[in-house]
Amino acid sequence: MTDLIDSLAAIPGQYDAVFCDLWGCLHNGKTAYPAAVEALRAFKAKGGTVVLLTNSPRPAGSVESQIAGLNVPRDCWDDIVSSGDAAQYGLFSGAVGARVHHIGAPKDLTFFHDISPDLAPLAAAHPVTLVPLREAEGVVCTGLADDTTETPDDYRAALLQMKANGLTMLCANPDLIVDLGDRRLYCAGALAAAYEDMGGTALYFGKPHPPIYDLARRRLTALTGKDDPRILCIGDGVNTDVQGGQSEGLDTLFVTAGIAAHEFGTDANAPDKTLLAAWLAEKQQYATYAIPFLH
Template sequence: MTASNRPALVEGLETLAGRYDLILCDVWGVLHNGVNAFVPAAEALIRFRDGGGRVVLVSNAPRPGASVGHQLDGFKVPRQAYDAIVTSGDLTRLAIEERIDKVVHHIGPPRDMPMYEGLPVRFGTIAEADYVVCSGFDDDERETVANYQEKLEAMLARDLLMVCANPDLVVERGNVIVPCAGTIALAYEEMGGRVFYAGKPHAPIYDRAIAVGARLKGQEIPKDRVLAIGDAIRTDIAGAAGYGIDSLLVARGIHAEELRAHQGPLLSQHVQDWVDLQPVKPQAITDALSWAA
């Protein structure tokens, strides 16, 4: 698809599918909202795979891909909708393995601990740690970055590297927007701290996902045959643009209010006005992922 400052408004994936061999699809905000699965989205990916395409789910979840797969099972997202899952948790685990002789301090809730499973990790306080892994807020419904200010100052004083296991700033949970690890990481970076971002919009997760897709397809896949689908300008769309692949923005995600997606059909002029204000632009926008209108 040719790059344009005026993304096409499309009613379904069917209109784009023939141009691509591989889809890199976001999970939260596209396939589910943390409460309910989006059945038409899964059906669209199944149709794409039935036509010979491959689908790799690319998530900023701070957990291994297998763990995300189990979560999708719980939402009743069929496994036929995708071929593989690559997560920022997978890349975080690689970063941990590279530092396996170091002491780590973890910031985040207990549900993210599977990223350490089976590894001889040594945990410690900030005063003892060689680096920090941040997977999110302990309580993302009540806490803000201010709750972590003291920790961030102590980390900065020791010049500790933070590995951010989820670069998302926010995510939609049901109809509520909650903060993610990226919010804490950004605050630390703005203080002068060193941060390694394990997921989108940074290149390593795309390198890994496309390599997985090529292996599944049994051949190299040119970038112009890859489509990224997601609901976030800062991660999904910026990551695709930076990597040189096309993208499809799903309006009914974290930008739903800005795009007035919950007020009825997308209004072309309002969408274009909003896109004009964004630092990066998708090649196409759809209301919610589906195969056809």
Template sequence: MRRVGGLKDLAGAYDALLCDVWGVLHNGVAAHPAAVDALLRFRETAGPVALITNAPRPARAIREQLRSFGVPDDAYDVLVTSGDVTRMVIAERPGVRLLPVGPDRDRSFYDGLDAVIASEEEAELVACTGLVDDTSEAPDDYRPLLERLVARGLVMVCANPDIVVERGDRLVYCAGALARLYTDIGGKAVLVGKPHAPIYEAARRELAGLGGARILAVGDGLPTDIRGAVENRIPVLFVTGGIHAADFGPHDAPDEARVAARLSAEGLKAVAYLPALSWNGAGRSA
């Protein structure tokens, strides 16, 4: 594994890119301009770009969010969300009575589903997209509810396996934190986003349709992006300055020994690393 100056150093060996969104392309508030530039340049010189995200909402909602953050539509070819893949799982049970757990902003997750929104007492399946208020709540606040649902033997379908994500300069809990607590209590949770195979299978199908065969993944999350790429046999570029930045020393000068030791300890590997996604270590240039 080596540090590279930018995506340009690897682009010649690949004809498709599978790029994480939150933590690599934006921080939950605004886009990283150099990362946007890197995607534009890869599309110009190498091949198609697929964005892969554990966001619990459908692609159309995330596309609108990306535009609001400053990510143009021409920075990528396709967008694969954990929300869309999770909807496929629910669609296998037409007419199922769902108990939604999550914030109002995720209501688009349920649009068009052949399912009935139900009360806790009537539900047959739990659909978790996150905490209702991730600015003030913690997973343990949900323990009484989750214990009641586990006692009824309900399965939880989790639309976002992430435990935490960065939002600006803070970390907030995601649906994955509730799914983890659910299984700790004794319940069953179904997760299809990163690092699990279904979302990678969906992304591969999309890229194959665009002629992309030699895929490079890019991500910052060890338990999701990096593990998902490794377990699905996709070479991966590790962005160290994302969610794990504090573990590797100065943001712009991560300690290579620390990076290598952490990957080894987790049983993971990457083809290369860099602090933040860019084309050549700067903004748009030759």
């Protein structure tokens, strides 16, 4: 049975680190949640390490700039690991070839040139060229070109052309949807799912898939010097944060007031325990803990 708690501090102090999701937990796409900031600060003050683990398709440096603009202070986290970071390893290892077509917004072009020092030698040895779809060996999808107006249906023709040409899609963000304030937007994962429904092949590197956790563990070990730290995964995505943590053998804290808030009653601050238990059972997922909002 998932333990419904009222604060991060209420969890017994057995964790050395948290892998904390961003969108829906620490911010809503427009501004930071002050209570979540303070919860992470308090965890750090007790000696814990905070790694922000996000399915953003952007590399960590770009994510840091983005969340600074959302008033997420630098003193509430220690490192950032993104799906973009993990997917870059796949790209520069040749997972979809050297001539690739990009599906996504111009703001996501940092994915191709914002390279971390540890990845720079691999990127230099295996350069990638962006080309039109008709010339591509593979496709990198970071999202929709305009996620405020478009849906996956707008990409049906492009996906059919990709399938006809036998192209593999590297999906830099496995999330299907996010909530920007009170607006719901589609992510790269929705396009990858549509492509797979057509019989196409998609590769994933973010949550809940192993590459992002492998990278996060390496970064955490570099920060702390601990080879086997005790980690709690925090997030509002049952199929990403919860499933990913479970698959890694890690405890999880499910934030109920995120993208699934409507499933647990009319009061986001007081989720119905019976509805929560039934919903998790239906999803065949188990969270160690649940909390309405991170605080």
